[in-house]
Amino acid sequence: MKHLFKAEANWTSNKIQEDSTKRIYNKSHQIIIEGKPVLNVSAAKAFKGDPELYNPEDLLLSSLVSCHMMSYLYVCSQNGIEVLEYSDNAKATLEVAIDGSGRFVEVLLKPKVKILNSDKKELALELHKKANQLCFIANSCNFPVLHEASCEV
Numbered sequence: 001m002k003h004l005f006k007a008e009a010n011w012t013s014n015k016i017q018e019d020s021t022k023r024i025y026n027k028s029h030q031i032i033i034e035g036k037p038v039l040n041v042s043a044a045k046a047f048k049g050d051p052e053l054y055n056p057e058d059l060l061l062s063s064l065v066s067c068h069m070m071s072y073l074y075v076c077s078q079n080g081i082e083v084l085e086y087s088d089n090a091k092a093t094l095e096v097a098i099d100g101s102g103r104f105v106e107v108l109l110k111p112k113v114k115i116l117n118s119d120k121k122e123l124a125l126e127l128h129k130k131a132n133q134l135c136f137i138a139n140s141c142n143f144p145v146l147h148e149a150s151c152e153v
Contacts, residue, residue: 061090
């Protein structure tokens with residue numbers, strides 16, 4: 001089974017700085033997905049982007065956080081665990097090489113869940129592994145997605 005997702009990017013030249021050796025462009029642009037609000041995006045502040053806008057690094061990390069949560073809620077429902085609250089305080093490590101190329105080398109998810117069933121606390125913690133195996137986004141990454149999960153009743 002395959003699903004197709006589409007996104008359109010729109011950017012217009014708006015030079016910030018120009019000298020004899022290089023141009024620095026404004027990196028702000030729009031991502032348009034049919035039927036959804038326009039997403040205003042820029043580069044991260046470290047890469048001369050607008051710090052008030054989302055950047056691709058924010059969005060990749062957000063995708064991992066969101067997909068893991070949805071996968072986790074799914075496996076909990078399959079195992080009779082009632083989740084009352086879920087939060088995450090995730091971190092992503094990006095390394096930039098001397099030549100300007102870069103890549104994420106690790107993401108650490110720190111999901112914190114509150115469940116109703118006191119007898120299923122250990123299972124609730126263990127199910128983060130299963131959620132990671134099911135997560136579409138984590139399965140698409142070429143870097144480790146680690147977990148430091150906690151659970152309270």
